[in-house]
Amino acid sequence: MHHPLLRFVHRGRCVSLEGIAPDRTLLELLREDMGLTGTKEGCASGDCGACTVVLADLPSSGAPDSASTPAAPEGEPAALRFRAINSCIRLAHSIDGMALWTVQDLTADPLLHHAPTEHGTRLHPAQQAMVSCHAAQCGFCTPGVVMSLFGLYQTPPAAPACSAAPEGCAAPDALTRTQVHTALSGNLCRCTGYRPIVDAALHMNTLPRASIDTPALRSLLRQLHDAPAATTASPTPSYLAPTSLAAALLARAQHPQAQVVAGCTDIGLSITQHHRRLPQVLDVTRVPELARVQWLPATAPSTAGMVGHEASPPMLSIGAGATLHDAWAALCATWPSLHDIAHRFAGLPVRQSGTLGGNIINGSPIGDSMPVLLALGADLVLASHARGQRTVALEHFYTGYRQHVLASDELLVGIHIPAPIASATPSHSVLRAYKISKRQEDDISAVCLAVHLIITDGLVTQARIGAGGVAATPVRAYDTEAMLMHRPWCADTAAFAGEHLAAEWTPLSDLRASSTYRRTVLSQLVQRLWLDTQGHSTQVHHTTGALA
């Protein structure tokens, strides 16, 4: 098998590398092949962030037509997308066609202009602020922290909806602090206690501005985009990166043994933790159709091309290759109550690499997107070269522990989520997703519970409940849903539903929680939901600061 060329923009030049194996990680490429040892390996699992680097690409090379952010007006060039990501579990070839910065590049990139500083070194404001705030002690997490701050510097993350943090949103400063916490959500530091790092992040924008020569960068990226590598015609490339859905489905059919990857935030672990080798990889992240996030209009019955489908409401369609960041942004734009769980889904570098489709296909019983999607009544669109598309309800997708109905020639194409009911009806809908874990941020759920109720004139007229951490797959709470139907939504009903929910499954005891705790908490979370619907916020992470 032939290893295709790997080409990316680095320090103002197009770099072209040969002979890179498809399962070589970006961190291995940096440290071992390029001698860029400034970027560190702390865990090799995408959890500590010491390996964080920043990528930039042009939306035309795969970024979504996002449902949450308006597209650039006609004629204007779309904004460059900067993303901090974990290099330890990212495949080297996945950055083909992008621009890359490591911590060592901030003082060495001719496209990056900044003022000389007191130390005589031309430090980037992210670096200078870290120095001035005494934010590095042992320094091992520092390269990753600096790159997360560089990512923040280039693109501040969107401010969260205020409903998610009622006390924390009062002052503009608090908002900035929330942005900083989001930017640092994938970085662990064991020395400082973070206060000086957060100070540095808040301080860096007050320093003389550093800027990237965007036209030059664009031109280099275009150059890579317009001149595809000559060797892609190889009969059996070890790294397949199709650029259309049709090509992807054909590749899937022709190379069923190739490992399908998107953000690689889970497959990366099989390489670094389980020492798996991947002789051939099929990367779906360059298929524009898969990255698309859009609203589909309501359909009439028997629409051509959609076999066996009845009339459907408008659908939010999230391409299977949309990053978790983009997917959750779209979900939160429509269902703001999901902001909490969206924020607590992994750290930012993982959300910016990993995909919603990957989370679903990975099929972990503790994946946090599935309970939400089950509660929202999501359908999955699967496709193959030979048989075209089919639609499977998410609750029918899993057949066992990490097993599902996807055929060996199929790809998950997208996730379809019906629009919420119109607000001007006698009904109102309640959607809440709760996650219980040992740590608030970037942890795996002991229990995840998502509840979607439609309440009409005080009675429950629709109930969909998704749960994670309670069975071998993400599951719907059919018994509890049935019990809730046509009952008044009141304290007694909530208590009764809690009892039902606790009895619905027999969860395991494992390192995250005991079976008893999981059942108790399932029941208690229905109590939380009841109080939540009565306007009592009862979550500790909504509580900030000392009392008076």
Added chain:
Amino acid sequence: MSTPTTIPHATSVHESAVAHVTGNARYLDDLPELQGTLHAAPIVSPIAHGTLLAVDSTAALALPGVHAVVLAQDIPGDPLLAAFAHDEPIFAQGTVQYAGQVIGLVVADTARQARLAARAVQLQLQALPAILTIADALAANSLLQPPVIVARGDATSALATATHRLQGCVQLGAQEHFYLEGQIAYALPQEQGQWHIHSSTQHPSEVQHWVAHALGLHLSAVRVECRRMGGGFGGKETQAGHMAVWAALAAHKVGRPVKLRLSREDDFRITGKRHPFETTYDAGFDDQGRLQGLQLRIAVQCGFSADLSGPVADRAIFHSDNAYFLPHVHITSYRCKTHTQSNTAFRGFGGPQGMAVIESIMGDIARTLGLDAYDVRCTNLYGDAPRNTTHYGMTVHDNVLPQLLPQLADMARYRPRQQAIAQWNQTQPVLRRGLAITPVKFGISFTATQLNQAGALVHIYTDGSVQVNHGGTEMGQGLHTKVLHIVAHALGVPIAQVHITASDTSKIPNASATAASAGTDLNGRAAEQAALHLRQQLTAMLAEHDQCPTETITFAQGQVTTPQHTRSFAQVAHMAWSQRLPLWSSGFYSTPDIHYDPRTLTGRPFYYFAYGAACTEVVIDTLTGESRVLAVDILHDAGHSLHPAIDRGQIEGGFVQGMGWLTTEHLVWNAQGQLMTIGPSTYKIPTASDVPQHLNVTLWPHANPTPNIGASKAVGEPPFMLALSVLEALRNAIAAGRPQGAANTPVQLVAPAIPEHVLQALGHG
């Protein structure tokens, strides 16, 4: 007492700050590899206890890139590590004693190949019954050392006649160091039987000792070097020695340089943790909550070998009083042997586990009597004679807590907040807040008196630049930055003119570990001695040359001034060289006045105490047991701080690390004794958003009355224990969340306070 000699506060940034942020600071794995370097990976036992019948390397050796498998029979020297207790095999042979114990190594071209091949080594094992918990060990009388008893007065009678009595058990979990840079060593065979070892270690001299012992060489044939560690926290005090010995044995077998870098997973599985403790207590007290008698039975989970468990357990005994006078006390310490990782040094070194118990008792005494826990704590503080002698016979000569605690309570508005919280809690359906102040009194010095010594070398070059080297190591704590400041101040030169070099056994021999918070106290003083000696020599030279009294000569800002001339330091250095005077000096320091009897654990083991206190507010969710730290106020005693920014960093970092130990950091072993939490995906240290915005740190503005470098105090470990305020605040919140009738009963909270443990303490689940 004479006025302490202070050194002006340093304002410099960390000596490696710019290198850190630009990626130019080299850690061991970043050093250019010598041609021919091979990589090793450990072969580990999958079971906790068993007979090792055979090791079959055939399949592993057949894999691509594999050069050798190294086993116990390949050790040229002693097959046991040169550890203090001499009880730990370098490679398991005959039996395995924990899941994760290293049986041998695979050596290959790349680390990936070596790790893959290590899994292909076939182990023939016959399982034996394993002792996995403290309860198992106590039941089986499985102890590594005989129990140690420290007693004063008559605790039995005092308890029998006490006004009130309280019994309970405090359970404290293990903690993984989670240094961001994992364990690593690089062994380079040199000519004529000599060795150069790069090691990420807090104790180069011990690495040298262990490697020489394993290879059967003189200590002088082995040179160990460490420029910096990516975090240590005690985890690289002894544990780094294992890596270096293993790498050296592999290099010895293949005759090539070998690097051993543990994967994070192997690091979790192989290396020791903070010791879990279970302490049962019986406390007697009067109506004011003042202790009358106390009996403690402390059980320490040491793991399969002694390592540093003896001294850790001793320090727990020494800190069982924390800040309080124990009139009649009887302590028994059990050092339990279990088939688990050999637990080791970790910031606080048993101190946190000792202090957590007495703080828990204080909280529950207050609950029992319906008093405020802060008042109960103040009532029990050390005071004037006879209430100023510890249970191990040391006079508390420098107690600042009677002044410090009220000042913190005032600054943090403790009493009004306590009232407001009580009212708030009554209005809430689910959430409960808790507030607590806890003090810290931490003894400074190695309890093994002989370790309290240090050496340094200062070189002056003819251009006036200065190079300093000392026996301490840099793990991020800022030791090198402080030493640079001390030397620059002593010679009156700008700090930029002074350079520090890697810790190196060929420069400073027989150095102690950088541990016990004593790095700056010992090495800073040694470096100061060296610099002052040179300054004296230069002064004498100038006094003779300029015909002036020595006391008229000053060294400041890179200038040396005599009544006749002002010269640059460089001119003076060149002048000394021209006059054929030596321009380098060693310095040596040993801590005075300390002594103790290791058989009875009595005497003055500590040169002085470092103090501090924290006031912490938390909130818990009584439905789920989730919790959050909301606000922290700290008043900490670092003496006359050498470097306030660095000291603040130690205080904040220590607090947050302690908060992690007590809240989210949960190590879980399964019923077979295998560690299930083997990486940051399952083992959760605090993140930035776990740290409250309200984290006020104030330095206690008084010099150390005990003569110490610059009148400062050690600051590495003491702040860790400020986090006990988190646990006490959580217990207060839990008490407020229980049914009304339970308000005056003790709160049984198992640490760490993960949601499940909090819910259990609330009486659910």
